[in-house]
Amino acid sequence: MSRPRHWDPAGERHGGTPTYPWRMAPAGYFTRRQLRAKGLRPGGQDVAAQIMWRSRFGGTRPAYLYRLALAKPVRQMTPARAAALAKANRARRTCPACGRDTGYVLPAHLGICLTCADSTGLAA
Structure with missing residues (x-):
């Protein structure tokens, strides 16, 4: 059985960033948009992982993932x-x-x- 193209949980091929294929990220990792939907923000944490997929326009596209446990509440509008x-x-x-x-x-x-x-x- 072959691994998906972007399967690199150790980050050996992608500059040290753990990389997963589309819809295969581990639990507890979310994009900025997903965090925002939960009323959270990354809160200064570094990118913890990424998902990558082939773009229909050629090449690959990344989506950066952040840890839910380190996320902070969205600041209120003053x-x-x-x-x-x-x-x-x-x-x-x-x-x-x-x-x-x-x-x-x-x-x-x-x-x-x-x-x-x-x-x-x-x-x-």
């Missing part, structure tokens, strides 16, 4: 952080040409709102 986030999002929605809050994030390739882009011919 009023100051909420205000800063709202200000940053408002800046991403405000057109520099007309000064209007568009209600959507401005396209980076245009740098202005769609109405201004249409009137200047940039959207064509």
